[in-house]
Amino acid sequence: MTFPLRIALIGAGHMGRQHYQHLLQVPAARLCAVADPGPGAAEFAAECGVPHFTEHRRMLDVAQPQAVIVANPNNLHVATALDCLAAGVPVLLEKPVGVHLDEVRELVAASRGSGVPVLVGHHRRHNPLIARAREVLAEGALGRLVNVTALWQLQKPESYFDVPWRREPGAGFLFTNLVHDLDLLRYLCGEVVQVQAFTSNTVRGLPNEDSAAILLQFENGALGSLTGSDGVAAPWSWELDSGESPVYPRQYDQPCYLLAGTQGALSIPQLQRWHYAEPGAGWHQPLLRGSETFTPGEALRLQLEHFVRVARGEEQPLTDAADGGRTLALIEAVREAAASGRACAPSRIV
Ligand SMILES: NC(=O)c1ccc[n+]([C@@H]2O[C@H](COP(=O)([O-])OP(=O)(O)OC[C@H]3O[C@@H](n4cnc5c(N)ncnc54)[C@H](O)[C@@H]3O)[C@@H](O)[C@H]2O)c1
Known part of the structure; x- marks a missing residue:
């Protein structure tokens, strides 16, 4: 008989508590400890019926978890994950993997050197609709x-910005939100070789950017754009369109990604696919529209189930530290391009 994997939570804020809700639904795992120095964390741990620690290294020593979920502020991710790897404990590390490429390279080396896995929490990759979109692309349907x-x-x-760290460098919407979209674009469309970008903070006037327009050149020759802002009353975003989380009222009919190829096009999350009936047809013929089907599933739950298998050595991480690092390198290229006004290539993470 296999006992449930004993998982500790480091960082029990908004995201950490979401992970806990999913842990309750996964029989193969259970929460064993909470480490968080913040107000309310001890009470939360008591509600969960597990010991509370204000410091994660002491928690690793005393509670001896078999795996950890790290959901503390972005600029603590790598240092925390390194402590876990040093203790031999596999990590589900919230995104972004880190805030500097040098620290991420250190994490990649530590994970490879120790053989202890890191799964980066780019949970949208685990959404079955993304898996289906990836298949459509791989089948060459477009x-x-x-x-x-x-x-x-x-x-x-x-009120989102009442939490101090969300106003500080390292927590802007590039690191916190567009990191998801850029990761998915890499996952679906391949690596990006060059970007150009404008960013702006004129909606809120905080040190971090609140709006961006990004041009992307993919390794396979595709050209893309990503425009975003967290200060506009608009319905076009994964959060509002995908229905992944019930906390966001859903805009069923609005897409957030549109992929167009020589043979067809695909909208996401609707997974509507357009194509012509005959090869060689063009704008005078009707475009046919069909819907791709998939079995819905909760991405965070599926990610957690995958993490349990990763921690038990049964699977390789879908997004390891190096892969998460490549998404961070893309973010850094966007920031550099916006600051310099030049086209920039993402740094290589091998
Ligand atoms: N995957 C997603 O969709 C998603 C969504 C939201 C946030 N996140 C990520 O989750 C992480 C947390 O974000 P959040 O919105 O939950 O923030 P939050 O501020 O609600 O929670 C952060 C928690 O970390 C705690 N903390 C601070 N220092 C700590 C330390 N040294 N050790 C342990 N805990 C510490 C705080 O007390 C707080 O409880 C961030 O990295 C963020 O990017 C991911």
Whole structure:
């Protein structure tokens, strides 16, 4: 008989508590400890019926978890994960994997050197609709991918910024939100070789950007754009369109990604596919529209189940530290391009 994997939570804020809700639904795992120095964390641990620690290294020593979920602020991710790897404990590390490429390279080396896995929490990759979109692309149903249009346009309430770290460097919407979209674009469309970008903070006037327009050149030759803002009253974003989380009222009919190739096009999350009936047809013939089907599933739950298998050594991480690092390198290229006004290539993470 296999006992449930004993998982500790480091960082029991908004995201950590979401992970806990999913842990309750996964029989193969159970929470064994909470480490968080913040207000309310001890009470939360008591509600969960597990010991509370204010410091994660002491928690690793005393509670001896078999795996950890790290959901503390972005700039603590790598240092925390390194401590877990040093203790031999597999990590599900929230995104972004880190905030500097050098620290991420250190994490990649530590994970490879120790053989202890890191799964980066790019949970959208685990959504069955993304898996189906990836299959459609791999089957060649769109022909050669030519244009990629991505939108992340929504309104965060002002109260979101009451949490101090969300106003500080390292927590802007590039690191916190567009990191998801850029990761998915890499996952679906392949690596990006060059970007150009404008960013702006004129909606809120905080140190971090609140709006961006990004041009992407993919390794396979496709050209893309991603326009985003967290300060616009608009319905085009994964959060509002995908229905992945019930906390966001859903805009069923609005897409956030549009992929166009020589033989067809695909909208996401609707998974509507357009194509012509005959090869060689063009704008005078009707475009046919069909829907791709898939069995829905909860991405965070599926990610957690995958993490249990990763921690038990049964699977390789779908997004390891190096892969998460490549998404971070893309973010850094966007920031550099916006600051310099030049086209920039993402740094290589091998
Ligand atoms: N995957 C997603 O869709 C998603 C969504 C939201 C947030 N996140 C990520 O989750 C992480 C947390 O974000 P959040 O919105 O939950 O923030 P939050 O502020 O609600 O929670 C962060 C928690 O970390 C705790 N903390 C601070 N220092 C700590 C330390 N040294 N050790 C342990 N805990 C510490 C805080 O007390 C707080 O409880 C971030 O990295 C964020 O990017 C991911």
